[in-house]
Amino acid sequence: MMERNIALVLEYDGTQYSGWQIQENAITVQGCVQKALRALTGEEISVNGCSRTDAGVHAAGYVLNFVTQSTVPAEKFALALNAFLPEDITALTSYEVAADFHARFCAKKKTYRYLFYPASRPSALLSKRAWHVRTTDFDDVEEGVWLDAAGKMNLAAQSFIGTHDFSAFRAVGSHVTTTVRTIFDAKVYLLPNDFVTGRRVFCFEVTGDGFLYNMVRIMTGTLKDVMTGKVEPARIAGILASGRRKEAGVTAPPEGLYLYRVEY
Amino acid sequence: MMERNIALVLEYDGTQYSGWQIQENAITVQGCVQKALRALTGEEISVNGCSRTDAGVHAAGYVLNFVTQSTVPAEKFALALNAFLPEDITALTSYEVAADFHARFCAKKKTYRYLFYPASRPSALLSKRAWHVRTTDFDDVEEGVWLDAAGKMNLAAQSFIGTHDFSAFRAVGSHVTTTVRTIFDAKVYLLPNDFVTGRRVFCFEVTGDGFLYNMVRIMTGTLKDVMTGKVEPARIAGILASGRRKEAGVTAPPEGLYLYRVEY
Numbered sequence: 001m002m003e004r005n006i007a008l009v010l011e012y013d014g015t016q017y018s019g020w021q022i023q024e025n026a027i028t029v030q031g032c033v034q035k036a037l038r039a040l041t042g043e044e045i046s047v048n049g050c051s052r053t054d055a056g057v058h059a060a061g062y063v064l065n066f067v068t069q070s071t072v073p074a075e076k077f078a079l080a081l082n083a084f085l086p087e088d089i090t091a092l093t094s095y096e097v098a099a100d101f102h103a104r105f106c107a108k109k110k111t112y113r114y115l116f117y118p119a120s121r122p123s124a125l126l127s128k129r130a131w132h133v134r135t136t137d138f139d140d141v142e143e144g145v146w147l148d149a150a151g152k153m154n155l156a157a158q159s160f161i162g163t164h165d166f167s168a169f170r171a172v173g174s175h176v177t178t179t180v181r182t183i184f185d186a187k188v189y190l191l192p193n194d195f196v197t198g199r200r201v202f203c204f205e206v207t208g209d210g211f212l213y214n215m216v217r218i219m220t221g222t223l224k225d226v227m228t229g230k231v232e233p234a235r236i237a238g239i240l241a242s243g244r245r246k247e248a249g250v251t252a253p254p255e256g257l258y259l260y261r262v263e264y
Numbered sequence: 265m266m267e268r269n270i271a272l273v274l275e276y277d278g279t280q281y282s283g284w285q286i287q288e289n290a291i292t293v294q295g296c297v298q299k300a301l302r303a304l305t306g307e308e309i310s311v312n313g314c315s316r317t318d319a320g321v322h323a324a325g326y327v328l329n330f331v332t333q334s335t336v337p338a339e340k341f342a343l344a345l346n347a348f349l350p351e352d353i354t355a356l357t358s359y360e361v362a363a364d365f366h367a368r369f370c371a372k373k374k375t376y377r378y379l380f381y382p383a384s385r386p387s388a389l390l391s392k393r394a395w396h397v398r399t400t401d402f403d404d405v406e407e408g409v410w411l412d413a414a415g416k417m418n419l420a421a422q423s424f425i426g427t428h429d430f431s432a433f434r435a436v437g438s439h440v441t442t443t444v445r446t447i448f449d450a451k452v453y454l455l456p457n458d459f460v461t462g463r464r465v466f467c468f469e470v471t472g473d474g475f476l477y478n479m480v481r482i483m484t485g486t487l488k489d490v491m492t493g494k495v496e497p498a499r500i501a502g503i504l505a506s507g508r509r510k511e512a513g514v515t516a517p518p519e520g521l522y523l524y525r526v527e528y
Contacts, residue, residue, distance in 0.1 A: 011388045011461060058389060060460055082385060090388040113460070121346060124275045124354040125322060129389075129460075195455055195467075196324055196377070196393075196522060197275060203459075258460060 003067050006074055007097045008033075008047075008081070010062040013088040014254070015128045020053045020062075029053070029089060033064065036084035040077075041070040050103040050262045051110065056128070056254035060113075061092075061261045065103045101264075109184060109263040111207040114220045115191075115256045118149075118227060123197045130201055131256035133224055138200075146190055146200055149227045153188035156226045157204060159236035160186040160219060166212050167243040169222070171251065174213035181215070183208040188223060202227070205260070214251050221249035267331050270338055271361045272297075272311075272345070274326040277352040278518070279392045284317045284326075293317070293353060297328065300348035304341075305334040314367040314526045315374065320392070320518035324377075325356075327526045329367045365528075373448060373527040375471040378484045379455075379520045382413075382491060387461045394465055395520035397488055402464075410454055410464055413491045417452035420490045421468060423500035424450040424483060430476055431507040433486070435515065438477035445479070447472040452487060466491070469524070478515050485513035 010033070018026035022034065030049055037045040047066040053059060072080055077094035085091060100106075115130035117123070120139050122132040138145065163182040170179060186206040194201055204220050222239065225231035231249070239247045274297070282290035286298065294313060301309045311330040317323060336344055341358035349355060379394035381387070384403050386396040402409065427446040434443060449471040457464055468484050486503065489495035495513070503511040 013388050013391065058460075060389065060462075079384065087386060087391040088388045090386050090391075092385060115460075120343065121356060122351060122354050124277050124352045125324070125393075127277065127351040127354075191459055192456060196322075196379075198324075 003069055004074065005065055005067050005097050005099050005101055006077055006094055007063060007065045007101065007103065008077060008094045009092045010059060010064065011090045011092055012059050012062065013128075014053060014055065014057045014059070016088060017055060019055045019057070020049050020051065029062075032086060032089055033081075036081050037066065037068075039084040040072065040080055041068055043068060043070065048103045050107050051259055053257075053259055054254050057257045057259070058129075059259040062259055063103045063107075063262045063264075065097060065101055103262070106264050107210075107262050109207055109209060110211065110259065111205065111261040111263075112211070112216045113258045113260045114204040114216060114252060115201050115258070116204070116220065116224065116252065117199050117201045119199070123194075123199050125197050126194065126199060126201070128255050131220070131252050133227070135228060137228060150188055150190045150202060152233050153202065153204070153223045153226050156223055156231075156233035156236045157186040157188050157206070157219075159233070159240065160206065164240050165243060166215055166240070168239050168245055168248045169215045169218045170212040170245065171214035171218070172245050176212060179212060181208055181210050181212065186219075216257060217252040217254070218245075218248050218250075220252035220256070223249070224252065225249045267333055268338065269329055269331050269361050269363050269365055270341055270358055271327060271329045271365065271367065272341060272358045273356045274323060274328065275354045275356055276323050276326065277392075278317060278320050278322045280352060281319060283319045283321070284313050284315065293326075296350060296353055297345075300345050301330065301332075303348040304336065304344055305332055307332060307334065312367045314371050315523055317521075317523055318518050321521045321523070322393075322519075323523040325525045326523050327367045327371075327528075329361060329365055367526070370528050371474075371526050373471055373473060374475065374523065375469065375525040375527075376475070376480045377522045377524045378468040378480055378516065379465050379522070380468070380484065380488065380516065381463050381465045383463070387458075387463050389461050390458065390463060390465070392519050395484070395516050397491070399492060401492060414452055414454045414466060416497050417466065417468070417487045417490050420487055420495075420497035420500045421450040421452050421470070421483075423497070423504065424470065428504050429507060430479055430504070432503050432509055432512045433479045433482040434476040434509065435478035435482070436509050440476060443476060445472055445474050445476065450483075480521060481516040481518070482509075482512050482514075484516035484520070487513070488516065489513045
């Protein structure tokens, strides 16, 4: 039987899932995808995901790969799988890849987006989609206040760019062989007013060769302190240099985080 | 004890609720709001909602009123109630109104928005926020095709404007004293690409003095037939004149519908 290696791109709403990685007694995205693959192909397929996203984290362009003996044309897997996937997981595209392609180990760049908005009142419709930072600082203020905050956060985000030891931006207790990562781009900008809620939302967008556990969420928690004026943009370099987790901000909650794109 | 009549504006994500109206053995938006009011004021308060939204329907500007003996300042009710509301229901603003104000009977104009998108692949992140119309007609097409569809639907929507008997756009089996309603404005437009998913989404926005049961959803189902070319824009007038439900399109699902604004 001929075996092919297939790459599949997913979009998912992580709200209802205990993260990506398959576990006993928990509903995970990987578990749902493997169940759908079994239903479609009759094979017991174990997929390689590009990242272990946490519970509540979303994805707009998650990549995985799997080896199959199925005769389904490579490009048709996405559409066919949607018939077996729940509506909060969508297969967007699929294509054949080289036998040695691995969604995690071959990834060259990953881009995350984190959405957050400062307001005294939370937004019900954004509640699982963005982080509500409770503050009255942005209630009924002029456009300039928003642009100023975006500018300061963007300046702070620039300090992440480059090759650094990101120990200060890593969850305490996580273990890795190296805490050095390269960030290719990092920026903060204000989105157009949300169409349904009218809310103003900030986006932190960061591209790197890899990320430590909770790294994007701790970066966002630190940028939040820049937004509220607690931390000056110029201090980010010092926090990085310190290597101490307690110098950085809180870990932003999972609901604002999106794995946006993976490049190979 | 002094009694005051308070108006409250809500935003809610209707996904997890069996609609607005309080029921035994079901979780409803009204039930949650009354429970929060009881927790805040100690009073058993029955609220008057502006509309009985169905299960899964959302609101960006739902208005209700209630009479209370509480001494909480009128403007503070919204913020105080949020402490007792689940995160998918947000109180946006509150203010004192005249004793004879009734959120439903005093409403002069209601505006609904309905979001829908044509695609062969559904979007997981839009799954509870917009109607996925399954079609390959809009996959990889040029901008002109989208604009042309929006233009035709907008033309069709114009036919709803005015005072008409909307019997053809009413759920079979629903009973009312009159099926005549006045539509002040109706339009269809293309939204900017969704920031997270990159999807193109259409919005049908309609303002009227009132709506029959499922009226906006049947209007949308009919506009969908204009989008796919099954129905010409000029036929809407004939469907209206026929008064026959079967001449109109399907009832679009609840998840794309938002009660956007109520005017008094």
